[in-house]
Amino acid sequence: MKTRDLAYVALFAAITAVLGLVPAIQVGPVPITAQTLGVMLAGSVLGARRGFLALLLFLVLVAVGLPLLASGSGGLSVFAGPSGGYLYSWPIGAFVVGLITELSWSRYNLGWALLANVVGGIVVVYAIGIPFLALYGDIPLAAAFTGSFAFLPGDAVKAVVASLVAVQVRRAYPVIERPRRAAASQ
Amino acid sequence: MTLALYVPTGSPVHRAPAGAKLLTLVAVSVVVFAVPTLPVVGGVLAAVVLVGLGVARLPPALLGRQVRAVLWWLVALAIVTGVVGGVAGAALVVLRLLALVLAAAVVTATTRVTELVAVVEWLCSPLRVFGVRPARIGLLIAMTLRFIPLVAERAERIREAQAARGGTVRGIRAWTTTAVPLLVQVLQMAHTTAEALDARGADDDAPPARPPSRGRR
Structure with missing residues (x-):
């Protein structure tokens, strides 16, 4: 890891924190926040490894007691709560977004961006968050699944925004550079 | 705060x-x-x-x-x-x-x-095997805490600049027209920060190189 990579990792942890300042829409127990946009953008702009580390760093900062989550909450309680699974999924989601982005980098366009952000930023997040909630609350998986459909419209909008932004940032300031070969040469 | x-x-x-x-x-x-x-x-x-x-x-x-x-x-x-x-x-x-x-x-x-x-x-010290230096975590946290107000400030400035030009876009377009210039700006800022740190010897795996001898007597 070069210092530049560390700075990019810190930057996207910070961006995810700033996205928490965007007012959240409260839907039942879980707020719809802009913060999963941070998951998508970190993966789309930085790639798998650095995107993963950026979200991991963000969660470490939350865990040590900084109130960086959308509702101004933080500390270890949020990881012990029923929605903790969604938080745990963020670094993995960013990794998957980054992986698909890197693999499609030479022919990256809006279609690939949407695929990466939907799979990594929505499917992976739900695939970890929903079973966690079901196990935690002792409720049937189907009930937990139905409950999380409230988030689908918001997440779809975020995936579109992240993809439009990612395609333009790639043109203006590409951070991923021929990822596979660059990784091998280091 | x-x-x-x-x-x-x-x-x-x-x-x-x-x-x-x-x-x-x-x-x-x-x-x-x-x-x-x-x-x-x-x-x-x-x-x-x-x-x-x-x-x-x-x-x-x-x-x-x-x-x-x-x-x-x-x-x-x-x-x-x-x-x-x-x-x-x-x-x-x-x-x-x-x-x-x-x-x-x-x-x-x-x-x-x-x-x-x-x-x-x-907890991260076993990750040394994978080339992770635990001492870098302090640097990462310090950089993040510094970047949070900087990113918020840049976002505000871009919004103000756009408002000054009379642009009032709403919906998804409002997000992308702010986010793209913002990301390019802060990526450049992170790059500059990294260069500044490197110039002060942050990138060395080995102990920093010996200072040039010509300043000494």
Whole structure:
């Protein structure tokens, strides 16, 4: 890891924190926040490894007691709560977004961006968050699944925004550079 | 800016090592899931409240705030589990959630951020094998805390500039027209920060190179 990579990792942890300042829409127990946009953008702009580390760093900062989550909450309680699974999924989601982005980098366009952000930023997040909630609350998986459909419209909008932004940032300031070969040469 | 959730009272809980407190938290979460009976989970919750209010002398309002934060969850889970497992099942889930959330809140309120960062560095030390340097975590955290106000400030400035040009776009377009220039700006800023750090010797794996000898006599 070069210092530049560390700075990019810190930057996207910070961006995810700033996205928490965007007012959240409260839907039942879980707020719809802009913060999963941070998951998508970190993966789309930085790639798998650095995107993963950026979200991991963000969660470490939350865990040590900084109130960086959308509702101004933080500390270890949020990881012990029923929605903790969604938080745990963020670094993995960013990794998957980054992986698909890197693999499609030479022919990256809006279609690939949407695929990466939907799979990594929505499917992976739900695939970890929903079973966690079901196990935690002792409720049937189907009930937990139905409950999380409230988030689908918001997440779809975020995936579109992240993809439009990612395609333009790639043109203006590409951070991923021929990822596979660059990784091998280091 | 009150960025930390730490509440100093100087109690024995505050003085206990951070690692021990985190380990206790892990033990609590294992017990309430491994032994899902009302007396055990209720007993754990009572012990947590006793330690938090009695021993650590935390303000009751602090724990109350934590309960309020998960109130919606309590209601939703109680209804769903109540339908499936009856009153006993609902009570178990509610007590378990309260025990976990309050135990975590007690640890957070009684442990300084710096102590928890030290534990994180210690936990990361096995990652040395993969080329991760735990000492870099302090640098990462410092950079992130510096970048948060910078990113917020740049975003505000871009919005102001766009408003000054009379642009009032709404919806998805509003997001992208702000986000793209913002990301390009802050990526450049991060790059400059990294160069500045490198110039001061942050990038060296080995100890920094010997300073040039011509300045010396």
